[in-house]
Amino acid sequence: SGLYVRAAIDKIDFPGTDPAVRAHWAHLASERGPGALHAELRVRDPVAADRISSGNTRRLVRALEVIDLTGRPFSASLPSFDYWRPTRQIGVSADPEALDRVIGQRAADMIARGLVREVYELERLGLRQGRTASRAIGYAQALAVIDGRISETEATDQIALATRQLARRQRKWFRRDPRIAWIDGGRGALDAAVGVLRAQGVPL
Numbered sequence: 239s240g241l242y243v244r245a246a247i248d249k250i251d252f253p254g255t256d257p258a259v260r261a262h263w264a265h266l267a268s269e270r271g272p273g274a275l276h277a278e279l280r281v282r283d284p285v286a287a288d289r290i291s292s293g294n295t296r297r298l299v300r301a302l303e304v305i306d307l308t309g310r311p312f313s314a315s316l317p318s319f320d321y322w323r324p325t326r327q328i329g330v331s332a333d334p335e336a337l338d339r340v341i342g343q344r345a346a347d348m349i350a351r352g353l354v355r356e357v358y359e360l361e362r363l364g365l366r367q368g369r370t371a372s373r374a375i376g377y378a379q380a381l382a383v384i385d386g387r388i389s390e391t392e393a394t395d396q397i398a399l400a401t402r403q404l405a406r407r408q409r410k411w412f413r414r415d416p417r418i419a420w421i422d423g424g425r426g427a428l429d430a431a432v433g434v435l436r437a438q439g440v441p442l
Contacts, residue, residue, distance in 0.1 A: 240411035241317075247325045250317040253304045263299040272298055279305075285313035296370075319417055326438060328431050329412055330423040338402055345398035349390050354380045375400045 244250065267275050276292040282305055290297045301312035308315065357365065357380035365381075366372050372381060379393040379400075388396070412418060419438075421430040435442060 240408055244317045247321055247323075247327075248317045249320045249322045251315060253308050253315050256303065256307055259306050260299060260303045263302045264295075267295045267299060275299065275302060278302060279312075283311040283313055286311060286316075289313070289316075319415060321417075326435060326440060327415070327418040328434055329418040329420040330427060331420050332423045337405060341401045341405065342398045345394050345401060348376055348397065349394050354383050354390065354393075357381060358384055375404060 263275060272293055272295040275295070275298040276287060276290070279290065279298060279301055280287040283301065286301050290301060292298075304310075304312045304315055353376060357377055360371075360377075361381065361384065365377065371377060376397055379388070379396045382388045382396075383390055383393050419434045421427055421434060432442060
């Protein structure tokens with residue numbers, strides 16, 4: 239989601255794709271594991287290797303594909319902090335422990351409100367054939383319940399854990415952007431946001 243935000247507000251040049259090149263790296267990852275791709279990326283683009291997790295197969299494949307296609311480091315194609323039109327960003331900070339509790343409750347609510355039933359219906363429409371949807375947080379765990387590999391209680395715990403990990407990665411991603419003005423997400427957040435905009439000269 240962090241990259242989606244950057245794609246909407248920043249100047250980004252996305253390199254093209256080549257199915258054959260992508261298939262080559264995907265095949266290598268399936269045979270030797272994503273660690274082999276990360277080691278290759280470390281040699282060819284250390285900056286990108288530092289930014290991409292050694293277990294993130296999708297991004298590793300894409301990075302090596304771009305290097306092969308462009309002859310330039312993948313990191314050279316990553317977006318810089320350069321808005322394509324005037325923009326103001328405000329980040330809302332949350333207490334980590336409170337956020338973890340909310341995430342846990344959300345995971346329980348998802349299961350209680352019929353996530354497994356929803357995924358069962360989507361499975362009949364081809365969910366498992368999707369390249370990314372079947373691995374999405376919530377859907378992956380619900381499919382495991384349908385397959386009898388885990389219980390709904392275990393699914394709830396796994397969804398909560400995966401969501402907490404995602405939230406931490408997102409916080410880390412957005413914290414790298416020096417243009418974001420951070421405010422406390424508690425009471426008074428709206429007034430704080432207005433204050434930030436006024437301080438930046440935004441007419442309200």
